[in-house]
Amino acid sequence: MTTLPAVTPAAERSAVTTAADRPGRGRRRSGTPYAFLAPALMLFTAFLGAPVVYAGYLSVRRVKISGLGLGRSSRVEQWAGLSNYTRVLTDSEFLPSVGRIALYGLIVVPLMLGGALLMALLIDGGRSRAGGFARTAIFLPYAVPAVIASLLWGFLYLPRISPIADVLNSAGLSAPNVFSSSWVLYAVANIAIWGGMGFNMIVLYTALRTIPGELSEAARIDGASDVQIALRIKIPVILPSLIMTFVFSLIATLQVFAEPMTLRPLANTISATWTPLMMVYRDAFIRNDIHAAAATSVVIAVATFALSFGFLKLVGSRAFRQED
Amino acid sequence: MRKAIGGALAAALLLLAAGCSGSDDDSGGTTGGGKVELTYWSWAPNMDKVVEGWNAGHPDIHVTVNKQDGGDPAVTKLLTAIKAGSGAPDVMQAEYQKIPTLVSADAIADVAGEAGTLKAKFPDSAWNAVTLGSESVYGIPQDSGPMMFYYRADVFGKLQISPPATWDQYADAARKIHSANRKQYLGTFSANDPGWFAGLAQQAGASWWGVQGDSWTVNINDAATQKVAGYWGGLVQEGVIANTPMYTPDWNAALNDGTQVGWLSAVWAPGVLEGNAASTKGRWKVAALPQWDPAKPAGGNWGGSATSVTTQSKHKKQAVEFITWLNTDPAALKALAGTANIYPAATDATSTALTSPPAFFADQKDFYAIAAEAGKVSNPFTYGPNVNVAYSAYNDAFGKAAEAKQSAAFTGALATMQSTTVSDMKTAGFKVAG
Numbered sequence A: 001m002t003t004l005p006a007v008t009p010a011a012e013r014s015a016v017t018t019a020a021d022r023p024g025r026g027r028r029r030s031g032t033p034y035a036f037l038a039p040a041l042m043l044f045t046a047f048l049g050a051p052v053v054y055a056g057y058l059s060v061r062r063v064k065i066s067g068l069g070l071g072r073s074s075r076v077e078q079w080a081g082l083s084n085y086t087r088v089l090t091d092s093e094f095l096p097s098v099g100r101i102a103l104y105g106l107i108v109v110p111l112m113l114g115g116a117l118l119m120a121l122l123i124d125g126g127r128s129r130a131g132g133f134a135r136t137a138i139f140l141p142y143a144v145p146a147v148i149a150s151l152l153w154g155f156l157y158l159p160r161i162s163p164i165a166d167v168l169n170s171a172g173l174s175a176p177n178v179f180s181s182s183w184v185l186y187a188v189a190n191i192a193i194w195g196g197m198g199f200n201m202i203v204l205y206t207a208l209r210t211i212p213g214e215l216s217e218a219a220r221i222d223g224a225s226d227v228q229i230a231l232r233i234k235i236p237v238i239l240p241s242l243i244m245t246f247v248f249s250l251i252a253t254l255q256v257f258a259e260p261m262t263l264r265p266l267a268n269t270i271s272a273t274w275t276p277l278m279m280v281y282r283d284a285f286i287r288n289d290i291h292a293a294a295a296t297s298v299v300i301a302v303a304t305f306a307l308s309f310g311f312l313k314l315v316g317s318r319a320f321r322q323e324d
Numbered sequence B: 001m002r003k004a005i006g007g008a009l010a011a012a013l014l015l016l017a018a019g020c021s022g023s024d025d026d027s028g029g030t031t032g033g034g035k036v037e038l039t040y041w042s043w044a045p046n047m048d049k050v051v052e053g054w055n056a057g058h059p060d061i062h063v064t065v066n067k068q069d070g071g072d073p074a075v076t077k078l079l080t081a082i083k084a085g086s087g088a089p090d091v092m093q094a095e096y097q098k099i100p101t102l103v104s105a106d107a108i109a110d111v112a113g114e115a116g117t118l119k120a121k122f123p124d125s126a127w128n129a130v131t132l133g134s135e136s137v138y139g140i141p142q143d144s145g146p147m148m149f150y151y152r153a154d155v156f157g158k159l160q161i162s163p164p165a166t167w168d169q170y171a172d173a174a175r176k177i178h179s180a181n182r183k184q185y186l187g188t189f190s191a192n193d194p195g196w197f198a199g200l201a202q203q204a205g206a207s208w209w210g211v212q213g214d215s216w217t218v219n220i221n222d223a224a225t226q227k228v229a230g231y232w233g234g235l236v237q238e239g240v241i242a243n244t245p246m247y248t249p250d251w252n253a254a255l256n257d258g259t260q261v262g263w264l265s266a267v268w269a270p271g272v273l274e275g276n277a278a279s280t281k282g283r284w285k286v287a288a289l290p291q292w293d294p295a296k297p298a299g300g301n302w303g304g305s306a307t308s309v310t311t312q313s314k315h316k317k318q319a320v321e322f323i324t325w326l327n328t329d330p331a332a333l334k335a336l337a338g339t340a341n342i343y344p345a346a347t348d349a350t351s352t353a354l355t356s357p358p359a360f361f362a363d364q365k366d367f368y369a370i371a372a373e374a375g376k377v378s379n380p381f382t383y384g385p386n387v388n389v390a391y392s393a394y395n396d397a398f399g400k401a402a403e404a405k406q407s408a409a410f411t412g413a414l415a416t417m418q419s420t421t422v423s424d425m426k427t428a429g430f431k432v433a434g
Helices: A009-021 A023-028 A032-058 A083-090 A094-125 A131-143 A146-157 A163-170 A184-209 A213-221 A226-237 A239-254 A258-266 A276-286 A290-323 B002-025 B047-057 B071-084 B096-104 B112-121 B124-131 B153-158 B167-180 B194-204 B223-238 B249-256 B269-276 B316-328 B330-338 B367-376 B387-404 B407-428
Strands: A061-065 A075-079 B035-042 B061-067 B091-095 B140-152 B209-212 B215-218 B262-266 B284-288 B301-309
Touching: A032 A290, A061 A290, A061 B407, A083 A094, A083 A290, A094 A131, A094 A184, A094 A226, A094 A239, A094 A276, A131 A184, A146 A184, A146 A258, A184 A239, A184 A258, A213 A226, A226 A239, A239 A290, A258 A276, A276 A290, A276 B387, B035 B047, B035 B071, B035 B316, B047 B061, B047 B316, B047 B330, B061 B316, B071 B091, B071 B096, B091 B096, B091 B316, B096 B124, B096 B301, B096 B387, B112 B316, B124 B140, B124 B301, B140 B153, B140 B194, B140 B269, B140 B316, B140 B367, B153 B284, B167 B223, B194 B223, B194 B262, B194 B301, B194 B387, B215 B407, B223 B407, B249 B269, B262 B269, B262 B301, B284 B367, B301 B316, B316 B330, B387 B407
Parallel strands: B035 B061, B035 B091
Antiparallel strands: A061 A075, B091 B301, B140 B262, B140 B284, B140 B301, B209 B215
C-alpha cells in the first residue's frame, strides 16, 4: 500500500499565518525561503528525480551479447531506441497481467472502500459502545507489513495447517483449495482488503468528525433516519476524502507486488508475471535485463499517472466544489 | 564504574570496527614479506573452521572467509562487484547452475592452466559442470547432490512393498499406498523445484544446454525430458501422487504427519528431514533412485557447487592452490564433510571422509555407500547462461500443468520452457543453434 500523509487544512492555515506575520523580512531577504526549501529539493532530486531520469535513460539502452557470451568482449551496451518498450508492450504476459490487476482492482477497491465507509459511519454514529476499541481493532491490520500479512494469511490458506480448514473439516465440510486457479485472485485480494480497510476507515472517520454536530441534529429533528443522514449529509460532505482514498487505492492496485510475491512459493497458480510489477522484478532479477525492467517501470508509472490524474480531472470539478 | 565499562566497550567496538575494515581494505593485497591475503565468499556453515586448517599450514597464503546469504544473493552481489570494478572476493562458492551465468558476465576466471589436471579426481558430471563441456575450467567441484529415494520404511513394511528399483515399480508403489489410505501419497510433483526436475531429466539422459562451436544448443524439450514429464503428468492425472509444491509449511506438515511417505531427493535430504519432520526419526530409509532401465543404471544431481576464482583476483595462482587443497586434500575433505556438512564431490571422499551415516539415518550403515554409487553414475549435464529464465518458465508452465492435472499439459509445458528459454537467449544476442 502506498500512503501519503494527508495535509490537514488547519496545518496549511497556520503555516500561512506565520509567514504573513512578518511580511517585511520575507520581502527583503528573498533568498530565505529557498534556503529552507533546499534540503527538501536536494532530497527530492537525489532520491526521486535522479532515479526517474536514470530509469528513463536505462530504458533506451540495451546490452548486446555476441556468440557464446563468454569472455570479456562479448557484451556491449548500446543505444536501443524504443525497442525495450515495444518488447514490453508486445510481451504475451503483459496484457494478461494487466487484466488480472484490473479484475483485482474491481474486487479490492469497492469492497475495501465500501467496508471502510460503512465502519466509519457506524463508529461515527455513536451507537456502538466500544467505538474506540473498534476503531483500533479495525485499524490494526494496517500496521502489519504486507509481507508479514501475506505469510500469515498463507498459513491460514494452506489446508493441512489452517485452523479454518480444521473447523470446516470437523463440521463435515471440505475446505476449498484457496490456491486453485479459480480462487487465488480472491485469496490475494482478501489480504489487501484486510490490510487496507482500517487505514481508509481512519481517513473517512476523521473526515466525518469534521462535520458539525448541528447538521445531523437538525436533520434528526426534521425526522431523518440514520441512513438518510448518512446518505444525504455525511457521504456528500466527505466526498473529497472518498475520492482521495479511491485514488490511493487505485495506485496501490497498480503496484500490487508483495502479497502475490510472498504467496508464490506456496502455490502453483501465481506465475512470475502475475502482476505488472512482478514483470519488472522478473526482467531485472530473473532475466538479468535491467533495461527491459526500466522500460516496464516507465510504462507502469505513466499508466499510474494517467489513471490517477485522469480520474481526478473527471471528478475534480464536481467533488471539490463544496470546499471552495 | 559504569562509565569506565562503557568506555572500554566503545574502545573495543572501535578496535573491532577497525579490524574489520582493515581486513576488507587489504583484501587481495599483500601485507609485508610476500604474504598473500585471499578473501573467500561462501554460505556453507562453519567454512571458516575448515579454512583454519589451511591457514595453519600455509603461513604465506592467508584466507579470510566472508559468510554470504545463500546462493542467489551472493551471485547478485558478485555480479554487482564485477560491474563496479572492485569489491569482489578472490574465491567464490558458485552453484553449478550459476556457473554459465557467471562466466558469461566475466565474473569467474578460467583456471584450466592451473587446475586442468584434476579431472580424474571428480565424477564426470561434476567436472562437466565446471567446464561447460569445453576445454576451460571455471572452478573446482566442491559438493554434489546425487539423487536418492527416501521412504518411510514402516509404511512400506506394513503394506509389504519393497523399495522400487524401477520407475514402473515406483508408480505401482504410489498406487498401492494411495489406495490403502486415500490421504497418503508416495510423493508430490513440485512445480516450484526446477532443480529437482532437472535432476530427474538428467537421469533420463537429458542435458538441457550444450555448446556447439560458437553457438549454444538448447534441448529442454527432448525425448528424455518428455519421457520424465509424461511419467509425472500421468501419475498426477491418475491422482496417485500429490501436485502441491515442496518446501512449503503444508509440505513440512505432510512429511511430519505421515501424509507424504516418500521423497525423491538428494544426499543432503537427512538435514531437511531432521529439520522438518523430526518426529519421524528412525522410520526413514534410503534406497537408490528408481531406474528407467535397471541394466543401464543412471543417476541425477540436485544441487551442488564449485569453488571458483573471480576475475578480479590479483592472486589467481595462490587462489587455485587454495581451492585445490580445499576440494581434494583428504584432511580438507574430512573437514568439509564433518564440519561444514558438505557432501564432497571428490570421488575418493567416501572412503576417507564419510565413514559414519548422518544422524537422522543412524541405523542405515550403508548410507554413504548408496550415495557414492548414485554419484558415480550421474550423467553429464550442462547448464546454460540463462538458467534463471528456464527455471522461472518451469515454475509457471508446470504450475499450470500441475493445477490442470492433465498429462498432456505436462509434456506441453516443456515446449513452453524450451521456446521461452531460446527466445530469451536470442533476444539477449546469444548465438543459438537451430
